[in-house]
Amino acid sequence: MTSLARERSNISPKKKLAIVAATAVVSLIVVVVGLASLAPKSKPQSVNELPVANFGFDVNNLTVEFNASASIDPDGSIANYSWSFGDQLTGYGAVIVHDFADNGTYTTELTVTDDKGGKNSSKKSVNVSITVEPAASGPEANIEVVSKDNWTVTLSAAKSKARDGGEVVSYAWDFGDGSTGTGEEVAHTYDANGTYTVILTVTDDLGATNSTSVSITVIKTWVPPEEPPEPPTNKTGPPGLLHAIEIHKEKADRNGGLQNSLDHLIGNLEKWLDKHDVP
Numbered sequence: 001m002t003s004l005a006r007e008r009s010n011i012s013p014k015k016k017l018a019i020v021a022a023t024a025v026v027s028l029i030v031v032v033v034g035l036a037s038l039a040p041k042s043k044p045q046s047v048n049e050l051p052v053a054n055f056g057f058d059v060n061n062l063t064v065e066f067n068a069s070a071s072i073d074p075d076g077s078i079a080n081y082s083w084s085f086g087d088q089l090t091g092y093g094a095v096i097v098h099d100f101a102d103n104g105t106y107t108t109e110l111t112v113t114d115d116k117g118g119k120n121s122s123k124k125s126v127n128v129s130i131t132v133e134p135a136a137s138g139p140e141a142n143i144e145v146v147s148k149d150n151w152t153v154t155l156s157a158a159k160s161k162a163r164d165g166g167e168v169v170s171y172a173w174d175f176g177d178g179s180t181g182t183g184e185e186v187a188h189t190y191d192a193n194g195t196y197t198v199i200l201t202v203t204d205d206l207g208a209t210n211s212t213s214v215s216i217t218v219i220k221t222w223v224p225p226e227e228p229p230e231p232p233t234n235k236t237g238p239p240g241l242l243h244a245i246e247i248h249k250e251k252a253d254r255n256g257g258l259q260n261s262l263d264h265l266i267g268n269l270e271k272w273l274d275k276h277d278v279p
Contacts, residue, residue: 049074051114053122062100062128066108069094073114080113086126103129137163138208143200150220152189155198162204174199176216193219 051073058065068081071094083091085098086106100106106128111121142159157171173181175188176196190196196218201211 048116050118082111138210139204141212166204172201
C-alpha cells in the first residue's frame, strides 16, 4: 500500500464529508460563473442624433416667406420650428411669412427641436428693400422762335411731344415780363428793349408736365419819319437853340435815336420864328 493510500485510509468519515461538501461548493461556483459568462450582454441605451436645421426664403419687397421643410431629424421627427428674424421679432412654424419694417440686411436664425428634445440651429442673411416702379415719362417741351419784329416775338411749341404714344393737351407760356399766355403758337409784344427768359410748360393727357426755357433779346429799331422837318437854312434864332440843333443834326446822322430830339428842337425854332415874324 502506497503512502497516499495509507493517508486516505486514515481520514475520518467526518473529514471526508467536509471535503466532499467543499468540492461541491467549488464546482457550483464554477458552474455559476460559467453560466454567467455565457449569458447575453444587455443592450446599451441608444444616443439621440440631433436634427439638422435648414431653410430657404423668398423675398418680395419687405415681405419674406421662410420655409424650413428642408430640415430633417435622422432618428425621429422634428417637433418644433422656432424663428428669430433679426429685427427683434420671433415666430414659429415650418412655413412662415414675416414683414420687415425697413430696408436692410437681417440675420435670420432657425432653431429646430426633435421629438427627443434635441436642438440644432442655422442662420442666413436676408436682404429686403422696397422696389419703386419708375414714374411714367413726362412730355418733352420745345420752344421755337418763329419771328422777331422789334418788340414783338412769335413763338411756337409745335415741336413739343408726349412720350410713350401720349398727347400734349396744353401749352402754358411765361414771357418773363410778368405776362403769360396759352396755345401751341403765341405772339407777344414787349414794352422795352431787353433780354427776357421765356418759359414753356406742356402737359400731356396723363397729367404729366415738363418745362423748358429760352432767352430772347428784343430791340426796337428806330424808324425815321417819312417827311422830317427841314432845319432852317438861315442862322436866325436864339444862338443856344441854333447851336443845339447843329449838334443834334450831326449826332442824328450817326444815332437815329436822337432824331426825335432834333425834330423837337426844330419845332421850337419854328415857333420862335413865327412869334417874332421872322421869314
